[in-house]
Amino acid sequence: MAKKRKKRKEIKRKLLHKYRLVILNESTFEEKISFKLSRLNVFVTGSLLMIALIGLTILLIAFTPLREYIPGYSSTRLKKQATELTYKTDSLVRTLNYTNKYLDNIRMVLKGDIENNEVNRDSLFQQFKIDPASIDLTPTRQDSILRAEVALEDKYNLFERNTDKKSMVLFPPITGSVTMAFDAEQKHYAVDVVAPMDTPVKAAANGTVIFSEWTAETGYVIILEHEDGLLTVYKHNGSLAKSQGDVVRGGEVIASVGNTGEFSTGPHLHFELWDNGNPINPLDFIDFN
Structure with missing residues (x-):
C-alpha cells in the first residue's frame, strides 16, 4: 500500500x-x-x-x-440535378408513350385498319346482366313520348341524346354523287363523293390539322382533329391548302378535289369519319347532295 x-x-x-x-x-x-x-x-x-x-x-x-472534395461525399447540387432529371425522364417517357399511341391511331386511320381486340368488353359485365324475362318491358306513356321525340329528331345530329358528348354540326366537305358508301364488311370506312377536278374541299367542323402529307396509296391526305376525339379524313386530294398544326374553321377550304394515289379511280373525295378510333358512317351525319 x-x-x-x-x-x-x-x-x-x-x-x-x-x-x-x-x-x-x-x-x-x-x-x-x-x-x-x-x-x-x-x-x-x-x-x-x-x-x-x-x-x-x-x-x-x-x-x-468543402465536403464535396472528400471521397465518398456527393454534391447536393448534383443530387438535386439527378432528381430533377429523373422526374423529367419519367415525364418524357410518359409523353413518348402517349405520342406513340397517338401516332398508332393516326396510322390506323391512314391505312383504314381496325385492330381486333381479343378482350370483349361486354364479357367483362356478363355476370351483371339482368335476365330480360324478369323485367316488365311494357313501354310506359313517358317512354312512348320519348321514342316519338327521338324519331322526329334530325338524322344529321352528330351524336345521340344518350351520349355525354357535346353536339357538333358537321358541314359537307363537298357536294356531289356518292359512288361508294360506307361498308364496314368490305373495310371501306368512308364515302367516295364524285366532284369536278379542283373543287374546293372544306373542313367538316372546327379543328386542327394533325396530318397534311402525300402518301403513295391515297395521294394528298389531310386529317383534322376535332373536339371529343372526332377525326375527319380527306384523301385523294389534288392539292392541300393547310399544313400540320393549322387551326381551321368549319366550312374553310383545306384542299381541292383530285385524282392522286394508287387507289384513286378518278376525281373524287374519299371522306372518313372516326370517333375515338372507331369508324362511323358519314352519311348518318352529313348530306353530300
Missing part, C-alpha cells in the same frame, strides 16, 4: 511540476516571452485544441461545399 501511495504521489508531482518556457533573443539573450507550464496544463490544452479542431472540421464538412 505504501508503495502504491508513493507511486501516486510521484505521478501527481510530475503532472503538477512547474516548468518555464522562455523565448529569448538569439543575439542578446534577452527574454521576450515566458510561460509557466506543467504536464497537466499541456495535456489539457492539447486535448481541448484537438477537440476544437475536430469540431471545426465536422462543421466545415457538414455546412460548407
